[in-house]
Amino acid sequence: MPAGVPTATTANEFKLSIVNPRNLYDPSPNGYSTAVIVPGGAKMAYISGQGGQDSRGALSPDFAVQVKQAYANLRSAIDALGARPDQVAKLTVFVVDHDMSKLEVLTRNVKDMFGETLPAQTLVPVPKLAIDPMLFEVEAIVMLE
Template identity: 70%
Template sequence: MSTSFPTTASACDEMDKLTIVNPANLYDPSAHGYSVSVVAPTGGRVAYVSGQGGVDDNGAYSPEFAVQVKQAYANLGKVLDALDATPAQVAKLTVFVVDHDPSKLGVLTQTVAEMFGKTLPAQTLVPVPKLAIEPMLFEVDAVVVLP
């Protein structure tokens, strides 16, 4: 199954769209908050967003995983705003989860669905023993396609 979505709310030109490709002969990952692959349009510029952690505006980290995840995605949203981009322009996410276990997938899937809706980017989850600083429990980086 292949679907595409506009890179901006007003985009209607096929050349400005990312194309999601979830092959019919592979497991459909959309229920888990990601797509198998995303194809960028010809001529699109690419922005690579550094890992965003769950740090709030005061430089503090909540001890709760879910709070950090939501804050990290809010921080990613601020970067997208600064790039004059939308979540629909995110082609790829890489998430890093400290001490990952299956109980954390629900929080991740829900948060991604809230931000991206049905326009799910490709995504890789990497379990890690720790991140750059001790209070960090989660980090997300992104590849964004700009017109």
Template identity: 80%
Template sequence: MTMGVPIGTAANENDLKLTIVNPRNLYDPTPNGYSTAVIVPREGRLAYISGQGGQDNRGALSPDFAVQVEQSYKNLRTALDALGARPEQVAKLTVFVVDHNMSKLEVLTRAVKEMFGETLPAQTLVPVPKLAIEPMLFEVEAVVMLE
């Protein structure tokens, strides 16, 4: 299925749109919180958000994976806000998970669906043995289309 997702505030044909592509002859990735592909229109400017870990604004980092994921997405939202962007403008996520397993995937999938709803970006999950600092268990980076 291919669907255009409007990102403008008004229903105007000139609004920039990301086009989400989930081909019917491929596995449907939406239950897992991502889309197969996302097309950015030619007029779209891109911003790249560096990896956001689970540190709060004081630098504190919980040892709990779910808490780190929640804080990472709050940090991503703060970065989007600073760009004047919204979650539905995110075209691509790359997430890094220390010692990945299915229970961590469930936590991540819930967080992604909560933040992005039905406008699921393309996404790649990279299992890693460790991240930049020892207590980090999760990190998310994003490619965002700016209006």
């Protein structure tokens, strides 16, 4: 592993290695890493897209509220797997009618959940999601111990 590459440690010493090459733009201020290496032998889980519905299925019309709730829902799914946020290798986020004003909300929520152990991430702008009032969805790939 290159010198200075941070890792996230799990109880069984499985480590995700975060790679942000020096010759590429540093994505960490925007809430993601360029690449994440999952060690051989680790089991993987794939979490379906989590939207901003509360426990009753209600969706706020506010983008920031939906993003916050979607990350809370993602955290619940991670917890149900017996995992932690530092075991998430990859996120894919889908944003309805994406524009630059939404990046601050997205970055804040990712950093709140993942701290310094930022997963690889892709943002996909979309015209709509499965349910019309849905404005945001996040799916994850998680390394299990």
